[in-house]
Amino acid sequence: MTTLEIVTREIVDLHDFFTAWFNGTVNRDELEPKFLSRMHKDLMFIPPEGQMMTADMLKAGFDRGYGSNPEFRIAIRDVDVRYERDNLVLATYTEWQRGAALSASANNARVTTVLMELADPLRWLHLQETWLPDAVRDAGSFDF
Numbered sequence: 001m002t003t004l005e006i007v008t009r010e011i012v013d014l015h016d017f018f019t020a021w022f023n024g025t026v027n028r029d030e031l032e033p034k035f036l037s038r039m040h041k042d043l044m045f046i047p048p049e050g051q052m053m054t055a056d057m058l059k060a061g062f063d064r065g066y067g068s069n070p071e072f073r074i075a076i077r078d079v080d081v082r083y084e085r086d087n088l089v090l091a092t093y094t095e096w097q098r099g100a101a102l103s104a105s106a107n108n109a110r111v112t113t114v115l116m117e118l119a120d121p122l123r124w125l126h127l128q129e130t131w132l133p134d135a136v137r138d139a140g141s142f143d144f
Helices: 003-023 028-034 055-065 134-139
Strands: 039-046 073-085 088-098 108-117 123-131
Touching: 003 028, 003 055, 003 073, 003 088, 003 108, 028 055, 039 055, 108 134
Parallel strands: 039 123
Antiparallel strands: 073 088, 088 108, 108 123
16 A cells, blocks of 8 residues: 555544544444544644644543534545655645534534654644635535
8 A cells, every 4th residue: 555545544534433423423432442542642733723732632522522413524635645754744634524513614624734653553643724715615515
């Protein structure tokens, strides 16, 4: 498999888990093996609103969100490996959310930059999300 294929599979699989988690269709004991174990202990996550979140803060949010949004859906698009060196890869992708109960807009879209360690399993080191411009979001499809 190419690095792009590996990274794409990782991103899609993790976001499929997010959907199932917020829908409440997976067991609560799957949070550690299917999500938290993939995050580096020093992970930094910066959502579109700009606050900085550690892995522990992210875990607390997920604990509270289990089963809270049965209509929530995510589509991942435009995965691109931007840089690869040694055991690190920097990638970008767009994340399209439909039915997001806790977002300002239930249908929203963001571009994400992720730094991952190429290990087994892959380790997420840093994530930065930015809202896509309204015109891009409005021109996109939420038919998924």
